[in-house]
Amino acid sequence: MSFDHAQPRETLVSVSGLSVHFPIYAGLIRRQVGTVRAVDGVTFDVARGETLGLVGESGCGKSTTGRAILRLVEATSGKILMAGQDIASLGAEPLRRMRPRMQMIFQDPHASLNPRMTVGSIIAEPLTEHGTLRGRARQRRVEELLDAVGLNPDFANRYPHEFSGGQRQRIGIARALALDPDFIVCDEPIAALDVSIQAQVVNLLEELQERLGLTYLFISHDLSMVRHIADRVAVMYLGKIIELATRDALYDAPKHPYTQALLSAVPIPNPRVEATRRHIILKGDVPSPANPPSGCRFRTRCPIAEARCAAEEPAWRKLEDGRHVACHFAT
Amino acid sequence: MNSAPVLEVDGLKTVFGTRALAIHAVNDVSFSLREGELLGVVGESGSGKSVTMMSLLRLLPSPPARIEAGRVMFEGQDLVQLDDAGLRRVRGRGIGFVFQDPMTSLNPVFTVGFQLMEPLRTHLGLDRKAARKRAAELLALVGIPSPEARLDDYPHQFSGGMRQRVMIAIALACDPKVLIADEPTTALDVTIQAQILELVKDLRRKLGMAVVWITHDLGVVAGIADRVIVMYAGQVVERAEVEALYENPTHPYTRALMETLPGVDGARGQRLRTIAGQPPILTAPPAACPFAARCAHVHDRCREANPPLFEVVPGHAAACWLASPESGARNVL
Numbered sequence: 325m326s327f328d329h330a331q332p333r334e335t336l337v338s339v340s341g342l343s344v345h346f347p348i349y350a351g352l353i354r355r356q357v358g359t360v361r362a363v364d365g366v367t368f369d370v371a372r373g374e375t376l377g378l379v380g381e382s383g384c385g386k387s388t389t390g391r392a393i394l395r396l397v398e399a400t401s402g403k404i405l406m407a408g409q410d411i412a413s414l415g416a417e418p419l420r421r422m423r424p425r426m427q428m429i430f431q432d433p434h435a436s437l438n439p440r441m442t443v444g445s446i447i448a449e450p451l452t453e454h455g456t457l458r459g460r461a462r463q464r465r466v467e468e469l470l471d472a473v474g475l476n477p478d479f480a481n482r483y484p485h486e487f488s489g490g491q492r493q494r495i496g497i498a499r500a501l502a503l504d505p506d507f508i509v510c511d512e513p514i515a516a517l518d519v520s521i522q523a524q525v526v527n528l529l530e531e532l533q534e535r536l537g538l539t540y541l542f543i544s545h546d547l548s549m550v551r552h553i554a555d556r557v558a559v560m561y562l563g564k565i566i567e568l569a570t571r572d573a574l575y576d577a578p579k580h581p582y583t584q585a586l587l588s589a590v591p592i593p594n595p596r597v598e599a600t601r602r603h604i605i606l607k608g609d610v611p612s613p614a615n616p617p618s619g620c621r622f623r624t625r626c627p628i629a630e631a632r633c634a635a636e637e638p639a640w641r642k643l644e645d646g647r648h649v650a651c652h653f654a655t
Numbered sequence: 656m657n658s659a660p661v662l663e664v665d666g667l668k669t670v671f672g673t674r675a676l677a678i679h680a681v682n683d684v685s686f687s688l689r690e691g692e693l694l695g696v697v698g699e700s701g702s703g704k705s706v707t708m709m710s711l712l713r714l715l716p717s718p719p720a721r722i723e724a725g726r727v728m729f730e731g732q733d734l735v736q737l738d739d740a741g742l743r744r745v746r747g748r749g750i751g752f753v754f755q756d757p758m759t760s761l762n763p764v765f766t767v768g769f770q771l772m773e774p775l776r777t778h779l780g781l782d783r784k785a786a787r788k789r790a791a792e793l794l795a796l797v798g799i800p801s802p803e804a805r806l807d808d809y810p811h812q813f814s815g816g817m818r819q820r821v822m823i824a825i826a827l828a829c830d831p832k833v834l835i836a837d838e839p840t841t842a843l844d845v846t847i848q849a850q851i852l853e854l855v856k857d858l859r860r861k862l863g864m865a866v867v868w869i870t871h872d873l874g875v876v877a878g879i880a881d882r883v884i885v886m887y888a889g890q891v892v893e894r895a896e897v898e899a900l901y902e903n904p905t906h907p908y909t910r911a912l913m914e915t916l917p918g919v920d921g922a923r924g925q926r927l928r929t930i931a932g933q934p935p936i937l938t939a940p941p942a943a944c945p946f947a948a949r950c951a952h953v954h955d956r957c958r959e960a961n962p963p964l965f966e967v968v969p970g971h972a973a974a975c976w977l978a979s980p981e982s983g984a985r986n987v988l
Contacts, residue, residue, distance in 0.1 A: 381844035488933055518699040519871065523915040523927040530926070545844065552917040552927060575919060589849035590919045591874030595897045597920070598878035605853050606846045609814045 333371035336539050337393065337507055340367045342402035342412075344385070344392050348614060360614045362388045364563035365402070367640070370507070375533065375540040377554030377571070379547055379586075383610060384560040386543045387431075390509040393541065394426050395419060406507065424454045424503035431512035433492035437484040443470070443495050444480030450502045469498040473528060490521035497528065501536070509541045514549060526553055547590050551575050559583050562621040563613055565640075569647030579647065579654040582622050620651070628653060660687035661832050661865050662711075662750075667725030667735075668940075669703075669710045672718060679937040680706045682889040684725075688833060693859065693866040695880030695897070697873060697912075701934055703889035704869045705755075708835050712746050729833070748778040751826030751864075755838040757818035761810040767794075767821050768806030774828045793824040796861075798854055816847035820854065827858070835867045840875065852879060873916060877901060882970075885909050888935055888945035894964065895971040905973040907950045944976070952977055 343365050348358040363385040370376045380386045392399045395411055404411040411422065427450075430436035437446055447466045451457050457465055467477035473494040484492055493513060500508055510529065514522040526549060532538060544550050550557055551571060558568040559582065567580040578584045585604040592598055606625045611617055617624050623633040630652075638650045669681035681703045688694050698704045709715045711727050711734060727734040730749060732741065746752070754760040762770060771790040775781045781789060787806065794802030797820040810818055819839060826834055836855075840848040856879065859866065870876055876883055876897065883900050885893040885908070893906040904910040914928040932949040935941075944950070944957040956976045964972040965979045976982055 381846065490933075519873075520699060520912065520915055520930040521933075523929040524931075527927055527929060547845070548917045548919050551919055552923060585846060587919055589845040591848075591852075591872065591878045592918060592920060593873040593877045593901065593913065593916055595877045595880075595901050598874075603849055603853070605849055609816060609847070610844075 333373060335369045336372040336406065337370040337541075338403075338405040339369070339389075339393060340403045340405075342366050342389065342392060342404065343400045344388050344397055345400040358614050361563050361616060362613055363392060364613075364616075366560070366563075366565045368558055368565060368568060370539055370541060372506070372539055373533075373537055374555040375542050375553055377550035377557040378541060378543045378560060379545060379550050379557060380560035381545060381586075381610060383562075383613065385563040385613070386545075386560050387511050389560070390428070390511050390541055390543050394428055394509055396428070420454075424450070425505055426507045426509070427500040427503065427505040429493075429496050429500050429508060429510045429513045432516050433489055433496055434516070436496055437492060439484055442481050442483055443475075443487075446484070446495060447480075447498050447502055450499060454503055465502070469501055472501065472532070473498045488521075489517050490524055493517065493525050494528065497525075497532070501532065504536075505538070507539045507541070509543065511543045512545070513542075515544070515546070522549065529553065547587060559586065562610060562616055564621060564650065565648075566622065566650045567648065569645075573645060573647055579643065579649045580622075580651045581626050581628055581653075585627075659690055661690050661729070662688040662867075663726075663728040664707075664711065665726045665728070667707065667710060667727065668723040669706055669715070670721050670723050672721055676938050679940050680889050681710060682937070682940055684886075684889070684891055686884055686891060686894065688865050688867060690832075691859075691863050691865055692881040693868055693879055695876035695883040696867060696869045696886060697871065697876055697883060698886035699871055699934065702886040704886050705837050706889075707886070708752075708837060708867060708869060711835070712750060712752065713742060714746075714752070744778070747774045747826075747831070748829045749831055750833045750835060751829070751831040753819075753822050753826045753834065753836040753839045756842050757815055757822055758842065760822060761818060763810055766807050766809055767813070771806070771821070771825055771828060774825065778829045789828075790824075793828055794821070796827070796858070797821070797824045798850075799824075816843055816850060819843060819847075819851055823851075823854070823858075827862070827864075830862070831864060833865050833867065835869075837869045838871070839868075841870070841872070848875070855879065873913060885912075888941060889937055890941070890945065890961075890974060891964065892946070892975070893973045899968070899971045903971070905967055905971065905978055906946075906975050907952050907977075908946045909973075911949075911951070944974075 342363060344363040346360040346362055347356045348360060350357045366389060378386045388397060391397045393404050399412045402412060444466050447469055448462055451462050451465060466480055470477045470479060475491060475494055514525050517525060542553055554571050556570050557574045558565045561582050567583045578587055585606050588604045608625055611624055619635055620633040620638050623629040632652060638652045640648055640650050642648050665685050667681055667684045671678040671680055684707050696704045710722055722735055725735060734745060768790055771793060772786040775786040775789055790806055791802045794805060799805055799817060799820055813821060840851050868880060880897045883895060883897050884891050887908050893909045904913055911930045915930060917927060930949050935945050941961050943959060944962055947953050947957040962974045962976045964974045966972045967978050
């Protein structure tokens with residue numbers, strides 16, 4: 325929230341040409357018969373202290389992008405620069421030393437906490453693995469972290485099953501904060517929570533960002549929540565970023581036909597608005613990333629597609645207002 | 656639109672009993688569904704919206720589920736008292752049901768055509784050929800391309816949105832009077848959700864059935880519902896026409912819920928409003944207002960007795976002491 329667009333900021337994470345391809349094996353001798361192009365050449369920067377929202381529908385590669393940046397999956401090609409170091413090509417030990425600076429908050433708070441460990445040991449684990457804190461000092465740090473995420477420090481000896489979904493997500497956040505990271509990938513952190521609990525978690529993330537100067541990559545399919553939390557927003561479709569703009573520019577005047585359709589598909593909780601609003605209904609389903617359409621990947625569902633879209637892949641262009649779009653017709 | 660109710664639920668109570676404790680999932684729920692209308696049922700997980708609808712058709716396994724009280728009137732019969740054979744005639748024929756998850760609610764080992772023809776043959780007594788013809792018509796009705804050929808495909812050959820269309824086609828197969836849809840778009844992406852919502856609007860124009868639409872998404876309800884009931888802790892806490900509900904939400908829970916929602920349009924707040932705390936766990940029938948612990952307007956009476964639904968204006972009722980005629984605090988709300 326404290327992000328100021330007028331002042332140019334230092335770039336913290338710079339991703340260029342990132343691709344993640346998964347091989348498909350079939351047959352008796354498990355020969356490779358194809359490739360799923362989950363992420364196919366994405367380029368973006370994240371400035372220190374900002375929140376970049378990454379939105380798209382299921383299967384578009386947004387989570388894989390987030391995981392590749394932290395090297396939880398290996399990138400097929402591309403560069404991921406963080407504070408000048410290329411994470412994509414780092415060896416095991418230097419990568420381990422970089423880990424404390426970049427952390428992740430996972431989607432499912434029921435699956436991402438070990439049910440056999442106490443909350444205290446879950447949060448202490450990164451401290452044990454990387455830190456120099458021991459004994460009483462480490463315990464104090466755990467209590468401090470629990471307090472920071474709004475949980476009672478006395479809960480350290482309890483097990484994850486004793487907590488509700490929202491509280492478990494707070495534990496996951498405390499674990500991500502343990503090593504004082506600069507950069508946190510939030511992978512759908514609120515998707516598994518009820519609306520009244522979602523707001524609590526989002527407010528916590530914002531407070532922590534203000535207090536600790538965190539940088540977020542906020543991955544979500546919830547366009548209204550991203551509008552609330554993000555400074556800039558990137559929209560993904562079938563492994564590519566198709567539009568990247570500041571929040572207000574994107575939501576007020578989307579340029580790519582997919583972004584337009586996506587925004588018009590979000591129901592607005594107001595019956596009068598809904599009754600008169602024009603929805604752009606896309607035809608059909610998202611094509612398979614194993615066999616994406618030629619040219620522009622959106623052309624099979626695009627309401628304004630022409631012959632040119634099948635022949636020629638649209639360039640990643642910068643428009644006058646500073647946003648980036650990959651569409652032949654966007655102006 | 657005719658106002659005669661096709662389905663009337665009165666004082667329904669469902670309890671899940673285990674050896675150790677009982678969970679009172681549905682507490683005295685009453686509502687009616689008029690001919691041709693779309694009733695939205697809104698609530699968070701655990702508010703009892705699905706359990707209520709499953710109880711109507713006695714779809715819950717018993718034990719542990721037990722319907723303790725209430726009547727469900729449909730076509731002059733009380734579904735709670737009906738025997739198994741009678742229930743079978745209602746399920747699928749009089750009342751169609753669409754489940755939340757299109758991935759798990761179709762049988763993976765039978766073709767889509769087989770699953771579509773099953774209700775047609777048992778309920779309507781069609782022969783194989785006639786049932787197949789009707790099944791293809793149904794697939795065409797829900798917008799599946801080349802329906803004739805797709806009858807022989809298995810569920811895994813369809814995408815999520817297409818599977819939900821198949822589910823809707825099955826539910827509509829015997830031309831039911833009432834369609835109950837339990838979070839039919841929750842598992843789908845927004846652009847696919849928009850397709851399904853458009854389909855349902857279109858089908859209502861063509862077929863004119865009454866629909867109960869369960870969802871936790873206040874945006875979806877705003878776009879399709881005629882009337883809405885809001886559920887919390889197994890109770891109906893507010894009931895209103897859709898426009899009245901959004902313009903003048905009366906129960907503190909409904910208002911809090913609407914304030915926590917960020918939108919894709921309009922002004923953007925600095926911080927989201929939140930509802931502190933958690934919904935209660937209902938190990939006993941509620942003796943006090945279940946929202947009292949999280950409510951901003953709580954007073955002594957809320958902790959002493961559970962408020963019934965008070966009608967604020969005709970057609971708009973809220974279960975809150977502040978909405979009671981003698982409270983004099985209505986203008987506060």
